[in-house]
Amino acid sequence: MRNKLCAAALLASVFPFAAQAQDPVGDVAWDILAGLTSEVGPRMPGSEAEARARTWADARLKALGFSNVTTEPFPIRGYVRGRDEASLIAPIPYKLAVTALGYSGTTPDKGIDGEVVYFSTLDALKAAPTGSLVGKIAFIDHAMKRAQDGSGYGPYGQVRRAGPAIASAKGAIGVVIRSIGTDSHRNPHTGGTTFADGVKPIPAGAVSNPDADLIARIARSGKPMRLSLVLTGKTTDNLPSGNVFADLPGRDPSLPAILVGCHLDSWDLGTGAIDDAAGCAIITAAALKAQEGGKALRTIRVLWAGSEELGGFGGKAFAAKHAEPYALAMESDFGAAKVWRVGFSFADANKPLADRIAAALSPMGIVRGSGKANGGTDVEPMIEKQKLAVVDLDQDGTHYFDLHHTPDDTLDKVDPAELAQNVAAWTQVLKIVANEAAPILPAP
Amino acid sequence: MRNKLCAAALLASVFPFAAQAQDPVGDVAWDILAGLTSEVGPRMPGSEAEARARTWADARLKALGFSNVTTEPFPIRGYVRGRDEASLIAPIPYKLAVTALGYSGTTPDKGIDGEVVYFSTLDALKAAPTGSLVGKIAFIDHAMKRAQDGSGYGPYGQVRRAGPAIASAKGAIGVVIRSIGTDSHRNPHTGGTTFADGVKPIPAGAVSNPDADLIARIARSGKPMRLSLVLTGKTTDNLPSGNVFADLPGRDPSLPAILVGCHLDSWDLGTGAIDDAAGCAIITAAALKAQEGGKALRTIRVLWAGSEELGGFGGKAFAAKHAEPYALAMESDFGAAKVWRVGFSFADANKPLADRIAAALSPMGIVRGSGKANGGTDVEPMIEKQKLAVVDLDQDGTHYFDLHHTPDDTLDKVDPAELAQNVAAWTQVLKIVANEAAPILPAP
Numbered sequence: 001m002r003n004k005l006c007a008a009a010l011l012a013s014v015f016p017f018a019a020q021a022q023d024p025v026g027d028v029a030w031d032i033l034a035g036l037t038s039e040v041g042p043r044m045p046g047s048e049a050e051a052r053a054r055t056w057a058d059a060r061l062k063a064l065g066f067s068n069v070t071t072e073p074f075p076i077r078g079y080v081r082g083r084d085e086a087s088l089i090a091p092i093p094y095k096l097a098v099t100a101l102g103y104s105g106t107t108p109d110k111g112i113d114g115e116v117v118y119f120s121t122l123d124a125l126k127a128a129p130t131g132s133l134v135g136k137i138a139f140i141d142h143a144m145k146r147a148q149d150g151s152g153y154g155p156y157g158q159v160r161r162a163g164p165a166i167a168s169a170k171g172a173i174g175v176v177i178r179s180i181g182t183d184s185h186r187n188p189h190t191g192g193t194t195f196a197d198g199v200k201p202i203p204a205g206a207v208s209n210p211d212a213d214l215i216a217r218i219a220r221s222g223k224p225m226r227l228s229l230v231l232t233g234k235t236t237d238n239l240p241s242g243n244v245f246a247d248l249p250g251r252d253p254s255l256p257a258i259l260v261g262c263h264l265d266s267w268d269l270g271t272g273a274i275d276d277a278a279g280c281a282i283i284t285a286a287a288l289k290a291q292e293g294g295k296a297l298r299t300i301r302v303l304w305a306g307s308e309e310l311g312g313f314g315g316k317a318f319a320a321k322h323a324e325p326y327a328l329a330m331e332s333d334f335g336a337a338k339v340w341r342v343g344f345s346f347a348d349a350n351k352p353l354a355d356r357i358a359a360a361l362s363p364m365g366i367v368r369g370s371g372k373a374n375g376g377t378d379v380e381p382m383i384e385k386q387k388l389a390v391v392d393l394d395q396d397g398t399h400y401f402d403l404h405h406t407p408d409d410t411l412d413k414v415d416p417a418e419l420a421q422n423v424a425a426w427t428q429v430l431k432i433v434a435n436e437a438a439p440i441l442p443a444p
Numbered sequence: 445m446r447n448k449l450c451a452a453a454l455l456a457s458v459f460p461f462a463a464q465a466q467d468p469v470g471d472v473a474w475d476i477l478a479g480l481t482s483e484v485g486p487r488m489p490g491s492e493a494e495a496r497a498r499t500w501a502d503a504r505l506k507a508l509g510f511s512n513v514t515t516e517p518f519p520i521r522g523y524v525r526g527r528d529e530a531s532l533i534a535p536i537p538y539k540l541a542v543t544a545l546g547y548s549g550t551t552p553d554k555g556i557d558g559e560v561v562y563f564s565t566l567d568a569l570k571a572a573p574t575g576s577l578v579g580k581i582a583f584i585d586h587a588m589k590r591a592q593d594g595s596g597y598g599p600y601g602q603v604r605r606a607g608p609a610i611a612s613a614k615g616a617i618g619v620v621i622r623s624i625g626t627d628s629h630r631n632p633h634t635g636g637t638t639f640a641d642g643v644k645p646i647p648a649g650a651v652s653n654p655d656a657d658l659i660a661r662i663a664r665s666g667k668p669m670r671l672s673l674v675l676t677g678k679t680t681d682n683l684p685s686g687n688v689f690a691d692l693p694g695r696d697p698s699l700p701a702i703l704v705g706c707h708l709d710s711w712d713l714g715t716g717a718i719d720d721a722a723g724c725a726i727i728t729a730a731a732l733k734a735q736e737g738g739k740a741l742r743t744i745r746v747l748w749a750g751s752e753e754l755g756g757f758g759g760k761a762f763a764a765k766h767a768e769p770y771a772l773a774m775e776s777d778f779g780a781a782k783v784w785r786v787g788f789s790f791a792d793a794n795k796p797l798a799d800r801i802a803a804a805l806s807p808m809g810i811v812r813g814s815g816k817a818n819g820g821t822d823v824e825p826m827i828e829k830q831k832l833a834v835v836d837l838d839q840d841g842t843h844y845f846d847l848h849h850t851p852d853d854t855l856d857k858v859d860p861a862e863l864a865q866n867v868a869a870w871t872q873v874l875k876i877v878a879n880e881a882a883p884i885l886p887a888p
Binding site for chain 2: 040042217270408413
């Protein structure tokens with residue numbers, strides 16, 4: 001048994017932002033969330049700040065009693081943000097709220113300017129004739145709507161992921177998109193884009209939704225529109241990143257472990273509260289709570305992955321490096337709103353296990369989904385490699401894309417009660433799966 | 445009778461952003477709001493943009509059939525925004541969402557930096573010993589709460605209006621305040637501050653509420669905090685501003701007129717939709733609608749005042765210049781949310797008139813307040829000068845200070861149905877007061 005007085009003193013020194021804890025384990029989630037956002041701040045992949053986050057994570061996980069706390073470095077191709085500015089020049093001068101996309105091309109310090117060609121959808125851009133954008137700046141609009149399951153991000157996210165390369169291939173000197181988001185604030189949504197080999201990276205930014213509304217109104221008026229763009233950030237190779245993982249050893253080390261993931265890095269515009277300090281807070285607090293009645297049968301390993309935002313590098317590096325066997329993987333990386341649905345990727349033989357989990361969650365109002373669980377970016381490479389079973393605890397995403405990748409992703413956006421509901425749901429699941437003696441196998 | 449076909453053609457050419465109008469007068473409000481925000485944009489007092497707004501106003505008011513459309517120039521002491529940047533340097537590097545306050549002192553291009561001294565209230569700052577802030581940057585926090593009547597703005601607004609001068613007098617090299625606002629977005633709230641003669645203007649900025657939350661958390665942790673500040677804007681004398689006014693002549697020009705005001709200028713961070721394009725939209729559309737059954741008895745004069753935001757210069761200039769008699773004044777300058785209350789400053793003899801107005805508004809759910817109406821900044825100087833009666837139509841201010849003076853004050857924030865309710869309420873009042881033959885006199 002741990003010396004409780006000592007542990008309390010250690011906690012107080014390591015957790016200057018801790019809430020007044022009634023239950024030491026009860027505040028673990030909030031304290032990780034408040035600590036990462038307030039003591040580390042934004043944690044851009046490959047940055048000095050992400051390195052400080054690893055140091056912070058190492059100290060925190062040790063202070064919380066985890067074993068085998070390990071940092072594993074890896075290099076990444078990163079993006080180092082520069083100065084981000086955009087203004088309408090015509091028909092009226094207007095300073096836009098803009099952010100560079102990750103891996104954007106770089107403008108000269110004085111920027112570029114050009115005529116704006118408006119596309120209401122990505123398909124409209126695709127239909128533009130080759131060469132029709134030479135010397136021009138493409139603006140790509142879209143109509144993403146909010147959804148409980150966040151399902152708009154797949155299709156509409158293509159505007160960000162693929163749009164800039166398509167505009168480049170048609171000769172554009174720059175591209176600006178409507179932010180992939182569902183809010184109406186003057187905060188742009190960043191995120192990575194992709195230029196395949198052979199496609200020239202052009203300066204690529206996203207403007208806030210109210211700014212995109214204005215651009216759309218001007219486009220409808222038929223007035224010629226010009227825009228200036230300053231995006232001086234640079235894609236940079238061999239930046240240092242890394243994963244941090246830690247264990248709560250099980251009673252039977254011979255059984256394959258349970259892997260639970262989140263990511264430690266964040267975009268730099270906010271402090272990465274919902275994306276994804278909350279995820280690390282949830283999985284870590286739940287792993288600890290799952291031991292409250294005593295050690296679980298199987299080891300639970302928490303993975304705080306690095307550099308998720310620019311290409312899921314942490315999850316890939318972890319899978320490449322590790323050969324020890326896992327049974328099941330889970331991830332929390334969709335904010336801190338309430339869990340509303342559970343999903344599984346289980347073999348038929350594990351249907352009773354799934355039924356037990358669903359029954360344990362049902363009193364919390366969590367419904368059972370019909371789709372196949374897939375984990376998430378940080379654990380998917382290991383799920384693929386080892387063919388792991390998966391449980392998904394789906395959070396309500398109705399407001400997730402109001403904040404996602406914006407300056408507004410800050411601590412005040414997390415409701416402590418919703419965070420606690422996540423921890424409670426995760427604890428239920430981890431208690432069951434980490435104490436399952438029979439093999440846990442994935443859906444075929 | 446106006447030639448309706450000609451008027452429609454004229455409207456279409458002047459109003460490229462017009463909604464598809466079922467009722468030409470019915471969309472006047474939305475079209476003014478959309479036009480000012482989309483065709484002119486931000487309208488900083490004394491700027492080139494404010495001059496464009498006057499030209500726009502002149503054309504629009506003429507196109508709408510107003511008479512005697514007049515622009516009256518006046519010079520102001522203005523504030524020309526420069527580069528606004530602030531970052532925490534310690535305990536963590538963090539880029540803050542900041543705006544300079546109007547009349548802020550100016551930093552060198554490379555900025556200033558200093559230790560932050562945290563004050564939880566304006567009173568705490570006042571209590572700091574003289575000289576205790578020498579070489580330091582004061583941070584002033586506060587606890588403004590949202591209120592239907594916006595009553596928090598009076599007391600908490602003093603943090604912005606008076607705080608910087610108090611910090612300067614105690615030796616501070618700069619001052620940063622928590623934005624005077626009720627939202628939780630990374631958008632700072634600007635607004636004017638005041639340095640009396642003999643007090644050195646120091647650089648003065650406001651950070652967003654989430655940033656202020658972080659600063660408060662760091663202050664509670666006891667960690668030393670340093671901040672860098674770049675605010676290169678300049679207070680500038682003799683900038684050109686002006687008022688635009690226009691009349692709907694009454695059947696009896698010998699009767700004192702009804703004066704209805706709003707302001708044409710706006711802060712520059714957003715497009716001044718709720719502050720105060722909406723006000724100009726409401727009063728102008730209502731004045732026109734009040735004539736739908738035929739000319740009113742009294743002339744209605746609409747005043748689109750200039751440079752309200754930096755000192756109410758437009759209202760003062762109008763009162764100083766004009767000696768023609770008015771009977772009653774009203775103003776709309778509190779957003780576009782629903783009117784919920786009516787207030788009066790009427791002589792006892794006009795109690796029946798007040799009762800008729802209150803009875804006309806009651807079916808709209810508008811209650812009668814017990815306080816004395818006071819108009820607003822753009823009409824108060826004339827109210828004082830001529831001792832005018834006043835009707836206040838109070839809008840719901842619950843969310844007004846979420847947007848007030850922020851980048852978020854944009855067209856999408858206005859609900860067309862709420863705007864229409866304002867026009868309807870104003871129309872009711874104007875129909876009654878502009879057709880009142882008896883003298884209309886103020887409360888003693």
